[in-house]
Each structure stands twice: as C-alpha cells, then as structure tokens.
Amino acid sequence: MNKKRITSKELAKLAGVSSATISRAFSPDSRIGSATRDRILSVAREYGYQPNAIARSLNNQRSRLVALVVNAIGNPCEAEEQQLLVHRLQARQLLPIILCCADHADRLQLMRLASTYQVDHVVVFSDMVSMQDAVDIFHTTKPIIVSFEPLASDSVSSISIDGSAAADEIIAKIVGDGKTRFAYLSGTQSSWIDKLRRTWFADALAKRGLAFEAQAFGDYTYDSGFKEAVMLLHRSKVDAIICGNDVMAIGARDAARRILGKNTPGDIAIVGQDGIAMAGWDCNDLTTLSLDHVAFIDAVVELIERHDADIDGPHSITITCSVRWGSTA
Amino acid sequence: MNKKRITSKELAKLAGVSSATISRAFSPDSRIGSATRDRILSVAREYGYQPNAIARSLNNQRSRLVALVVNAIGNPCEAEEQQLLVHRLQARQLLPIILCCADHADRLQLMRLASTYQVDHVVVFSDMVSMQDAVDIFHTTKPIIVSFEPLASDSVSSISIDGSAAADEIIAKIVGDGKTRFAYLSGTQSSWIDKLRRTWFADALAKRGLAFEAQAFGDYTYDSGFKEAVMLLHRSKVDAIICGNDVMAIGARDAARRILGKNTPGDIAIVGQDGIAMAGWDCNDLTTLSLDHVAFIDAVVELIERHDADIDGPHSITITCSVRWGSTA
DNA sequence: CCTGTTTGTGTAAACGTGTACACAGAATAT
DNA sequence: ATATTCTGTGTACACGTTTACACAAACAGG
Incomplete structure (x- = not known):
C-alpha cells in the first residue's frame, strides 16, 4: 500500500x-x-x-501541464467546451489543471500559483481576466486567450468569435414577426464580452431603425434570468428579450410564462446565446445564437499545437456563430 | 515575453x-x-x-497536486460537486488535475499517467473505476473513493451515501397518491452504484407489497431519458417512473408530456435523483432524492485533510440523502 | 572572562530524471 | 589490412529547490 x-x-x-x-x-x-x-x-x-514525471519535468523544462482558467465548472455554457478540451488534451498526454475562482483577486493569486508549476500552456476562458494580467503572470508561457475579439500579439494567441451575422438573422426573423420593443438581459455589468455580444444585436436592430428600449443585468444564472425578466416585464412593455446566455433565457422564459402568463413566441420572443445541449431539450426548445463548440475547441487545440511546436502562424482564429431555431422566437 | x-x-x-x-x-x-x-x-x-514548484515537489516528495477522476465534466450531477471541491482544494493551495475519460481502458491509462506526477491525493468520483484498480495504480497515494458503499480499508478511504430513508419517504407519498405500477429507469447497465440506488426504492416498494414492474436502461443523459421513457410507456401501463438521475427524469417528463400527453403528477409520477440546481427551476420543479452537495464535499475535504496530516480516524463517512419535493410526484 | 545558548548564514548533498560526452566493440568501406 | 562509421552503454552533470550540518557572531549567565 x-x-x-x-x-x-x-x-x-x-x-x-x-x-x-x-x-x-x-x-x-x-x-x-x-x-x-x-x-x-x-x-x-x-x-x-x-x-517520475516531476523529475522529468524539472530536467526537461517541460511539464506537460496545461492551466485552464475558467469562470465556473458547473456552468453548462463552459462545461461542454471544457469537456471537449480536456479530452483533446488528454489524447495528447497533456494534463489539465483547472483554475476556477469566483473572486478576482483570488483568481490572480491562483494563476500565480499555477505559473509556479511551469505549465506548458495556459488557456484563459474567463472574460474576467485581462490579457495583460495573463501575460504578466505567465510571462514565460504565452497564454492562449479566448477573447471574442482578435487581440493576438506576439505574446498572446487568441480565438475570437463573431456572431454578428447570426444575430442579424435572428433579429430579422423577430422583426418580421412584428416585434418592435427589444430588451437586452446582460450576463454581467463589467465584462466587455457581454458588451460585444450586445453590440451584435444592437447593430442588427440599428440597421432596421430600432434600438434596445431596456436593459437589465444578471449573472448568467437561471435565477438571475428569472428575476430580471420579471422586473423588466413589469417595468416596460417589451415584446422581445435577448439574453446573455441560454440559462438566463430559460429563466426569463419561465418568468414570462409563470408570473405574467405570456407565451413564446406569440406574446414575447426570447433568445439565448451559447447553443448548449439543454437548449435543444423538448421542454426548452430555445432559439439561440449558437457557437460551434467543436470548431471552437479545434481552434484551441490548433493554437496549442502551434505553440508546442514553435510554429509561427496566424495567432488569431475566428469562429463564426450560427442560429439554432427553436420555438421561443 | x-x-x-x-x-x-x-x-x-x-x-x-x-x-x-x-x-x-x-x-x-x-x-x-x-x-x-x-x-x-x-x-x-x-x-x-x-x-519553482516542480523543483520543490521533487525535493519535498509532495506535489500539492490532486487527481480528480470523474465521468464527465459537462454532466450537471457531478459538475456541482466538482465545482465545490475545486474551490475547497484551491483554498488549501492544492491544484486539481482533472481526469475524465469515456473509455475504460483509456481511463486507466490516464490514471497511470497522473500517478506519474506524484499526486498527493486522488479522489475517484467515477463508479466505473474499481477500488482495486485505483489502489493498484496509486499504490503510493491512498486514494479516496466516492463509493456510495462503505468499503474503506487501510489503503482506501470512502464516502458512502445512504438514500434509503429518503427513498422510503418518496415511495410512501406516491403510493399514498394511489399509484401502484412502478418502473425504474437506470443510468447504466453495469454500475453497482446504479444497482444500489435502485435497491433503496425496491426495498421501499417491497415494504408495501409492491415491486418494479418494468425496467429500462439509459446513459444518464436527457436524450436517453426521453427515449427510454417513450418505450417504457408504450410497452407497459406504469404510472410512476423512478429515474437514475435528474437529467433523465427531465427527459422522461418531457417524453410523457409531449409524446403521450400525460401530465405529472396526475397521470404519472416521475422522480429524479441527485438534487441538482436545475431540478428546482420553475420549468422542471422535480421531485428528487437529493444529495446534500455541501456535506458531501465537506466529507471529501475532511478525508483529504486527515490523509494529509496522517491522522488516523474513521476512513469512511456516510452522507444521508433527503427529499426535494416538486410537482412531478 | 569563560562557557553555553541562540541566531543567522553558508556549504553541500539530496530529490529522480535526461542527455552530452566518452569510449569500446561491431560493422562497413577502402 | 587499416580506416571509418555506427551501435550500445556507462559516467557525470544539470535541472531548481530544500534542508541537515557546520560555523561564526551575538548574547546570556555565572
């Protein structure tokens, strides 16, 4: 023993x-x-x-450890990608270390701790960590930032996500259905990713002479989606809510149905973002701006491999979103 | 850079x-x-x-790494516990390495790889890994097995879960409502955890002179819950389905409602197991045999700390389940 | 003033690998 | 026949820490 x-x-x-x-x-x-x-x-x-891998790492200067900085593990929107990535890493004999922290200061501390372990790669999923923080802490590693925005440099690789076309499709449909009063339910106050996602829809509205009438702020959870939707619908007469993610959209749909007796898509249109598996469940059947998780993780792995082999190539990859059409919009 | x-x-x-x-x-x-x-x-x-933590680990013979062997990351039933555990570990300056693998042979291979990194602790969530395999691979580490069954020895600590009382409460209520024809929808064919869970309910039924009339096998996913429930309800006239986890229960509920027009709890009673957050969402409101996730993870951390300090104490902890009452049973 | 303890620091070895270098012998070429 | 390459192995050091031991200086009590 x-x-x-x-x-x-x-x-x-x-x-x-x-x-x-x-x-x-x-x-x-x-x-x-x-x-x-x-x-x-x-x-x-x-x-x-x-x-002994520890001794080998010391000698080799390569640990085969990969740090994954994430917002949360339980959150389905990230979990599906995490799952895919972990599998792909393990197939390459790379071991993932999960860094997951609610508090910002703690998170930086945690990243410092991980950098101490000489991780070979860093994948930052979290929009709460700035590129600069990541570069400062992992100055020896060249982090890969999942950014939704092409900000690659010689010290950072990035994967950006473009949902503008998909957002336009969705808005076209909803406006075509006669809706005119839109609200946006944000996932966070501060995140620029949230701002970017909102912009995709705002631009599509502007093209049609419309704009968001109301805005609310949740925290990407079901409960916050429910609560904010109730307040939103009491406050103003919106007939369409674009949500920061799918889970909040489900919360908003439940709130509309349960508290106000409004049904989708007739009384109100509700749209999610992410395209998680749950969006396709019969009880949800959400219309959502959907990310291709496989393509996304393919891109991450591609960047890691380039980084591993010291290949110089484009350090920025862009993924285009599509629409999952459901019965909520 | x-x-x-x-x-x-x-x-x-x-x-x-x-x-x-x-x-x-x-x-x-x-x-x-x-x-x-x-x-x-x-x-x-x-x-x-x-x-450099790698060099320190080599010298110290302590890596401060913890291997977590899990079935899946995306799966909500495990994800909530994983999230909690990761936080607790990180607060103790321990870094979690996630081992997650669909295929059994690959999983053992992966565990061997991790053991190479001299992890200080191992937590096996997966019911697919036998105690013996874990002990063989981590012969230097004394793994902690989450087992649902008290099988601690001097080389393994374990956390077992007892849901028999809660299952009895649930069956009492359903039988009290006049239901008599029960089916069990398993999560897997092979797992003895699944068998144990089923036994809790089977015993409660036997106490009342009843037994399961039908049984089906899914794979813990929504889709399998949906599909198996459809087949089950076409095949036999059951009026209550006990499911292996909450996600399958939601699938079964959707199937009953959508395909056969049956409502809960009037036409049919549906029960989940786990007590994930989603079970409490308004659109689900599931009756479920619920595990106290916090107590559960407390127990894991407790065992890790004992292991860390070489304190001899009971190596087995039992957690008792409770019932979350919803509108599906 | 001498002995004994405490405090702060340096020296050197250990942790378990990987690998550059050296070298002996076999295989091949001339 | 010798000169040259190739193959397989051992020796020794490096990787970046921690720590047992030694030792000098400061300090205490008699």
Whole structure:
C-alpha cells in the first residue's frame, strides 16, 4: 500500500544496467539495444516502476501541464467546451489543471500559483481576466486567450468569435414577426464580452431603425434570468428579450410564462446565446445564437499545437456563430 | 515575453546571499533575519522571482497536486460537486488535475499517467473505476473513493451515501397518491452504484407489497431519458417512473408530456435523483432524492485533510440523502 | 572572562530524471 | 589490412529547490 516508489537507479541495479539506460528504455527514439529495452521494460513491470514525471519535468523544462482558467465548472455554457478540451488534451498526454475562482483577486493569486508549476500552456476562458494580467503572470508561457475579439500579439494567441451575422438573422426573423420593443438581459455589468455580444444585436436592430428600449443585468444564472425578466416585464412593455446566455433565457422564459402568463413566441420572443445541449431539450426548445463548440475547441487545440511546436502562424482564429431555431422566437 | 524564469541561485547573487537563504525567505517558519527576508522579498518582486514548484515537489516528495477522476465534466450531477471541491482544494493551495475519460481502458491509462506526477491525493468520483484498480495504480497515494458503499480499508478511504430513508419517504407519498405500477429507469447497465440506488426504492416498494414492474436502461443523459421513457410507456401501463438521475427524469417528463400527453403528477409520477440546481427551476420543479452537495464535499475535504496530516480516524463517512419535493410526484 | 545558548548564514548533498560526452566493440568501406 | 562509421552503454552533470550540518557572531549567565 504505502510502499515507496522505486527509482530509476534502483531499477538499474536490479536490471544490471546504468540508470541512463533505464531512461533510454522509456524514451522512444534513443539508441538502445532492443534486447536491453525489452529486458528493462519487463523488470520495470515486475517492480511497478514508472519514471517520475516531476523529475522529468524539472530536467526537461517541460511539464506537460496545461492551466485552464475558467469562470465556473458547473456552468453548462463552459462545461461542454471544457469537456471537449480536456479530452483533446488528454489524447495528447497533456494534463489539465483547472483554475476556477469566483473572486478576482483570488483568481490572480491562483494563476500565480499555477505559473509556479511551469505549465506548458495556459488557456484563459474567463472574460474576467485581462490579457495583460495573463501575460504578466505567465510571462514565460504565452497564454492562449479566448477573447471574442482578435487581440493576438506576439505574446498572446487568441480565438475570437463573431456572431454578428447570426444575430442579424435572428433579429430579422423577430422583426418580421412584428416585434418592435427589444430588451437586452446582460450576463454581467463589467465584462466587455457581454458588451460585444450586445453590440451584435444592437447593430442588427440599428440597421432596421430600432434600438434596445431596456436593459437589465444578471449573472448568467437561471435565477438571475428569472428575476430580471420579471422586473423588466413589469417595468416596460417589451415584446422581445435577448439574453446573455441560454440559462438566463430559460429563466426569463419561465418568468414570462409563470408570473405574467405570456407565451413564446406569440406574446414575447426570447433568445439565448451559447447553443448548449439543454437548449435543444423538448421542454426548452430555445432559439439561440449558437457557437460551434467543436470548431471552437479545434481552434484551441490548433493554437496549442502551434505553440508546442514553435510554429509561427496566424495567432488569431475566428469562429463564426450560427442560429439554432427553436420555438421561443 | 518569452523571458526565462529567474532561478534562486541567480536571485541569490543579486541579493548578495546564498540560495539557501532565498529558500528560507520563502518558507514561513525558518530561521532567517527579518531584515534579510524583507530585502530578499523585495528583490524577488523586482525580478519577478517565484520558487519553482516542480523543483520543490521533487525535493519535498509532495506535489500539492490532486487527481480528480470523474465521468464527465459537462454532466450537471457531478459538475456541482466538482465545482465545490475545486474551490475547497484551491483554498488549501492544492491544484486539481482533472481526469475524465469515456473509455475504460483509456481511463486507466490516464490514471497511470497522473500517478506519474506524484499526486498527493486522488479522489475517484467515477463508479466505473474499481477500488482495486485505483489502489493498484496509486499504490503510493491512498486514494479516496466516492463509493456510495462503505468499503474503506487501510489503503482506501470512502464516502458512502445512504438514500434509503429518503427513498422510503418518496415511495410512501406516491403510493399514498394511489399509484401502484412502478418502473425504474437506470443510468447504466453495469454500475453497482446504479444497482444500489435502485435497491433503496425496491426495498421501499417491497415494504408495501409492491415491486418494479418494468425496467429500462439509459446513459444518464436527457436524450436517453426521453427515449427510454417513450418505450417504457408504450410497452407497459406504469404510472410512476423512478429515474437514475435528474437529467433523465427531465427527459422522461418531457417524453410523457409531449409524446403521450400525460401530465405529472396526475397521470404519472416521475422522480429524479441527485438534487441538482436545475431540478428546482420553475420549468422542471422535480421531485428528487437529493444529495446534500455541501456535506458531501465537506466529507471529501475532511478525508483529504486527515490523509494529509496522517491522522488516523474513521476512513469512511456516510452522507444521508433527503427529499426535494416538486410537482412531478 | 569563560562557557553555553541562540541566531543567522553558508556549504553541500539530496530529490529522480535526461542527455552530452566518452569510449569500446561491431560493422562497413577502402 | 587499416580506416571509418555506427551501435550500445556507462559516467557525470544539470535541472531548481530544500534542508541537515557546520560555523561564526551575538548574547546570556555565572
């Protein structure tokens, strides 16, 4: 049970070779006789030897650890992407370390802690961390920022997301259905990502001589979507609500139906953003500005691989959003 | 940007001390003059020095890394607990490495990889990994198994979950409402956790002279809940479905309502398990056998701390479930 | 003033790898 | 036949810390 792990030197003695040869047996492309290798591997299996990755990292200057900075784990909008990314990383023998923190100061502290572990790559999903903070903390690593905005430089790679065309499609449909009074339900007060998403819709409205009549601020949760929608609908006579994410949209839909007896899309149109799996569930069937999660994570992996191989290529990739049409708008 | 990280020896030269003193400046309880420490810390800040955690781990034999073996990240039932645990770990300066793999062989391979990193603790959430596998792979670490069943030994700690009383309450209510024909919708074919959960309800039924009339197998997803419920309701005349988790219960409810026009709880009673936040959303309002996530994670942290401090105490903790009453049963 | 303790610091070894270098022997070329 | 390459292995050091030990200086009590 609590047996100590065997080291390469001890195994060397057992196999009658030097510790260097042990190391070679575990390195695929190294000069070693195949008979020796087989013998070593067999003895290694017998004694349960595995090279110590910590020692190897120290020597190699490569830890094969990847830090993922995220807002939350439970939040479905991020979770689907996290899941995909974790799988892709693991297929490349990279281990993900999750950094997830509600408080901003704590989050920076946490990032500093992770940087101490010499992570090879950093993926920042969180819009709460500025590019500058990430670069300062991981000055040795070149972080990958998921930014919704192309801000790559020589020290940061970025993936940006363009939803303007999809937003235009959605607005066209809703306006075509005769709706004219729009509200925007933000996910956060401060985030510029939220501002950008809002702009996609605001521009589409402006093109048609319209504008948002009202705005409210939630926190990306169901409860905040519910509460803010109630207040919004009591305050003004809007007939369409664009929400910062899908979960809030579900909350808003529930509020409209339950508290005010309004149905979608007849009485009111409700639109989400993200395109999470739950949006497609029969009980939700949400119309939503949908991100292609696979393409998105493909892009992240692509950037990581370039970074790994020190390949110079474009450091910014843009993903275009599409629409998932449901029965709420 | 790609500047190399400064080492303790270099900093020592800059501060006019030896590298040992640098190390002491960063260790809270070590003999060092406070003037020296202040000077070192100030120089360190100036040059952006941080001790290399990899090197420290190699020396200390403690990595402060924790491996979390989970089934999925996106799955809400686990995600809430993962989120809580990650926060608690980070507050203790422990970094979580997520191991998440659909395929069983891959999962074992992944666990071997993580064990290579000398993780200090292992938390196995997954019911797909046997206790024996975990012990074999992490023979140096004493894994913590979340097991639903008290199987602690000197090499494994465990947290078990008892839902029998809550299941009895639920069955009492449903039978009291006049339902008699029960079906169980499992989450998996093979998992013994699923079997255990089913037993809680089966026992409660047996106490009242009843038994499950039908059984179906899904995979814990919404879609499988929907599909299996449709088949179940076409096949037999059940008027109550107990589901393996909340997400499947929502799928089953949608199927009953949409495909067969049956409403809860009048026509059919539907019960979930887990007590995820979504169960409380207005559009769901699920009756569910609910786990106290906070108590649960408290228990995990408790075991980790005991393990950390080498305190001998009971290695098994049991959490009792309660009922969340909704409008579906 | 001498002995004994405390305080602060440096020296050196250890943690477990990977790899540059050296070198012996085998294989190949001339 | 010798000269040259190639193959397989060992030796020794580096990676960046922490810490046991040694030691000088400061300080206490007699």
